Amino acid sequence: MTLATVVGTSWVTPCVRRIAFAAPGLAAAFRCPVGALGPYLKLVLADRDGREVRRTYSVRALDPVRDELHVDVVLHEAEGPGSRFARSARPGHVVEIEGPGHLPVCAACPGRTYCLAGDHTALPAIAH
Numbered sequence: 001m002t003l004a005t006v007v008g009t010s011w012v013t014p015c016v017r018r019i020a021f022a023a024p025g026l027a028a029a030f031r032c033p034v035g036a037l038g039p040y041l042k043l044v045l046a047d048r049d050g051r052e053v054r055r056t057y058s059v060r061a062l063d064p065v066r067d068e069l070h071v072d073v074v075l076h077e078a079e080g081p082g083s084r085f086a087r088s089a090r091p092g093h094v095v096e097i098e099g100p101g102h103l104p105v106c107a108a109c110p111g112r113t114y115c116l117a118g119d120h121t122a123l124p125a126i127a128h
Contacts, residue, residue, distance in 0.1 A: 041099035
């Protein structure tokens with residue numbers, strides 16, 4: 001568990017908000033090991049009743065110089081804890097992050113072409 005501070009936000013599209021988090025050692029902790037797909041994390045948030053919930057996000061980018069990681073959050077019409085957090089996130093907001101998690105990579109076949117598909121929530125993972 002890490003307490004991270006929101007250091008920036010930007011709109012990627014009208015329904016996707018990029019949030020930059022910083023904490024000492026954060027970028028190094030989420031660096032992807034050899035043989036693994038891009039890292040993911042869990043944000044510890046509160047639901048409408050104040051209960052603790054976790055939402056999983058792929059890490060969009062790591063900035064080792066600034067010790068930051070960036071996450072893209074899709075804002076859904078039916079607003080849940082993740083969308084609510086993303087809409088209200090401002091620099092200085094502190095949030096609990098769990099992770100990192102990494103998915104193992106299956107051996108790729110040299111010379112093969114792959115087609116990766118997903119909806120807009122999958123774009124950060126596909127980018128890795």
